[in-house]
Amino acid sequence: MIATRLLPACLLAVASPLAAQTAPLAPDWAYPDTPTHHQVAPPPDFHRPPTTEHRPIGAFTGQTDVGSAVVRGSSSYDPATRTYRITSAGYNVWYTRDEFRYLWKQMAGDVSLAADIAYPDPNGYGDRKAVLVIRQSLDDDSPEALVALHGAGMIHLAYRGAPGIRIKDMEYRIGSRGGLPGGKSPDSLVPAIAKRIGIEKKGDSFQLFVSLLGEPMHAWGPPITLHLNGPFYVGIGFCSHLPDKLDTALLSNVVVENRAGRVR
Template identity: 65%
Template sequence: METHNRRAFYRQLLHVSVFMLTVGAAGQLLLAQSPATSTPAVPDWAQPGSPTHVQVPPPGDFHRPSRNFDTPIGVFQGQSDIGAAVVPGSASYDAGTKQYTIHSAGYNIWYTRDEFRYLWTKVSGDVSLAADVTFPDPKGYGDRKAVLVIRQNLEDDSKEAMLGEHGVGMIHLAYRPEQGQSIKDLQYRFGGGLNGVLARRVGIEKHGDSIAIFVSLEGEPMHQLGPPITLHFDGPFYVGIGFCSHLPATSDTAVLSNVLLENSAGQVR
């Protein structure tokens, strides 16, 4: 009886040890993937600017492969976590309200590489894209941005042109002239100061190699905002909507609704 009990005890001890080892290994995996249990480590350069930190570009050789999903959503053919932010993004579509809700972390859509959740369709030729933009959490980081984006590919440093609407109301037409180059932009603010007026609806149009952006501040007919830029895209390319929290390890939310996507120019409304 004593020998039997001893064997049972050792079998139980072995089972507990294996169980603890298994949980430990799984715990490490979950810790690396789940922001709920820990804040993932992020490089210092990825932190946003603050009174105690100067925002800087990423190292020239830093890249993360994007996570791409051929999962249709609304009018879009697929989705990507461009640049694979340390906290995975997600998106949903409500056909009843015509709303796309996008959750994303990501240090920025800027400099020589991007991190953001992107809903996309592949097209060639001319494009018109427009959407209403809202931020459900009024306390989100000021430089977070909902974007309408034309990209040559899904790599983190792709050539691109985008309209970005920031949480503080600034709108810009930004573009990366070639893959791996730094972003250039034209910036616009409404209402004065850094915390301006959020436009009700925004749009971007590609007509040949001409890219222009459009805005409706309070529901009036959309009108072109500033001069266009010239940027060539080889077809097929990607066009779609996205969001970036501007915080490398903290997810936030943007809602883009009443999305218009036409494979022709002159349709922004």
């Protein structure tokens, strides 16, 4: 008779394929708010190196998963419609480090950057964000200035002043319910709000530009001041705000010029 050896129940649980399949892929702190969970800032020493493809795409010379989310992102460009399709997971572009798919080119001096933004899946997470970003490096905690359009309609101008510093921002919820903080743009207005956003770098000044209803783009709110050494990275990106789930944003009619005054 062949003797059998019984493993302790705790070891069986660890070895179970089902357990491996259902185990979370990302740290607990990275998951978004729910009635039973609160997202918090990453630990101060938590970083992941970027994953970069030196492969040109449209107007950009490279693409990177900044912060290397646990599910790899992807992107494509359709020259016929001038549309970039960016698919990415990523817990956030916020706090002291970022996770997002970034299409970029290196530049110096003044910059104008703008894009139309759409979300193909109407049921994505409300805080997902398509971003236009000017940042010093591809590190996840790089100094940067960015503008974003969130899935629920909020727009903001944000910046990280130094590596590892928590992002600060100015948020705009047009027609929001519930006041600030929190709230979102009413669902009936979201399709008409801020489909096109832009950012202008003029010296050390960064200004948000918006077109709310298809009118010519115009400056919105006060600028922020941030110094970046050239060359720096200029580009477009997206994160799902879900650390292990992919979502997609479409950015089209992109303007990226090496001078100020060209956001349109």
